[in-house]
Amino acid sequence: MHPRVKPALRRGWRDLTTVQFGVARAHAVVLGPMDPATAGLLDLIDGTRGPDMLREEGERLGLPHSHVDQLLSRLTEAGLLDDATGGGEPADALRRRTEVLDRLRPDLASLSLTDREPTGGISRLTARRGMRVQVRGAGRVGATIAAVLSGAGVGRVDVLDGGRVEASDVAPGGFPAEAIGERRDESARRLVRRCAPQRAPRRARPFRTTRSPFAELPSTAQGAGAAADTAGGGEPYADPGLSLVVVAPRDGLAAYAPDPRLSTPFMESGTPHLYAGVIEGTGVVGPLVLPGASACAGCLDLGRAERDLAWPRMLAQWRSGRSRPVQACDLGLATTVAGLAATHALAFLDGGLPASAGTRWELPLPELDWRPQPVGPHRECPCGAARRRNPLGEWERVMDERDDTSIEGAAHETMAG
Incomplete structure (x- = not known):
């Protein structure tokens, strides 16, 4: 181990003996009391020395070995240390690709703050490369989500949509103006490749999948929907299963009131899926559906119909009526x-349970105030989530036990007061 005080956190002295790491309260940590010699040793914990060399440096500063070990232990317990050489072979391979790592350093710094373990950040980042996400929809919202996920290091991002890119699809984070008239699927593939810091190898290690512990899972490592192919002299390789599907249709109604019939394949295969879109000047992110553990599209449909008897009649008209030639999808709102949808997706892929699980977040213009709309499982929905006790807690427990490659999150020590 080559310990390094997490470089993402700014350091400041509250007084002569108390040091604060971090500015924002969510990740700020205060340590003290600390004498001048120990403060000098902090500057040497920069990833270039192992524990033995740090003990030698401590001797030069008049600090016994036990004091150096105690300091490293305190920093580790506080979640303030990274291991500059840890993470195993996947991390070493990434470090050797300096041009790739340079692209991802801000993401790595962020991940190091959400995991207390010294190798947590680099392990999460390398795990992303072994994941496959599907984005359904390539308009202003969907194309931008795909670009962000690819740029953040997700190994494979597939985009599904038909037709050709229209002028109204162009967005700074999505399709460029030069793509107008191109097939959406082809243009989306180019966008994803252009944003990726590194193309995933055709023959990769098995991808990590994240599926419902309450669904029937195939016995194969690649999961439902996996296919075999051959490459390089007929040697088989695995087409990875989906870790997540992001449903971001160009017609925002399909995100605001998703058709349960269209989510049947996700529910049957136990594939987590997240809804996102814009409808009539209102942004929508969520819910994140964990099949069998959280509210699904069917729960949404049944719950709304129960509260509003006219809802099924109105919804049938909206779905069957003539589509509007122009969607009210403000560019800033769409971005x-x-x-937010990409952030929730990445938080889930990194092993967390974002606030969109069981909740839909709505952002209407012009107030621009994110409003949480809890979405509970419906007792009559065949998904079965309503019949389970604490299903989201059960989801976390089972997934931690099943997936040895998952990175378990932890709470952070925060500044007192």
Whole structure:
């Protein structure tokens, strides 16, 4: 181990003996009391020395070995240390690709703050490369989500949509103006490749999948929907299963009131899926559906019909009526929705349970105030989530036990007061 005080956290002295790491309260940590010699040793914990060399440096500063070990232990317990050489072979391979790592350093710094373990950040980042996400929809929202996920290091991002890119699809984070008239699927593939810091190898290690512990899972490592192919002299390789599907249709109604019939394949295969879109000037992110553990599209449909008896009649008219030639999808709002949806998706892929699980977040213009709309499982929905006790807690427990490659999150020590 080559310990390094997490470089993402700014350091400041509250007084002569108390040091604060971090500015924002969510990740700020205060340590003290600390004498001048120990403060000098902090500057040497920069990833270039192992524990033995740090003990030698401590001797030069008049600090016994036990004091150096105690300091490293305190920093580790506080979640303030990274291991500059840890993470195993996947991390070493990434470090050797300096041009790739340079692209991802801001993401790595962020991940190091959400995991207390010294190798947590680099392990999460390398795990992303072994994941496959599907984005359904390639408009202003969907294309931008795909670009962000690819740029953040997700190994494979597939985009499904038909037709050709229209002028109204162009967005700074998505399709460029030069793509107008191109097939959406082909243009989306180019966008994803252009944003990726590194193309995933055709023959990769098995991808990590994240599926419902309450669904029937195939016995194969690649999961439902996996296919075999051959490459390089007929040697088989695995087409990875989906870790997540992001449903971001160009018609925002399909995100606001998703058709349960269209989510049947996700529910049957136990594939987590997240809804996102813009409808009539209102941004929508969520819910994140964990099949069998959280509210699904069917729960949404049944719950709304129960509260509003006219809802099924109105919804049938909206779905069957003539589509509007222009969607009310403000560019700034669409970009905001795409950013939040991608952030929730990455948080889930990194092993967390974002606030969109069991909740739909709505952002209407012009107030621009994110409003949480809890979405509970419906007792009559065949998904079965309503019949389980604490299903989201059970989801976390089972997934931690099943997936040895998952990175378990932890709470952070925060500044007192």
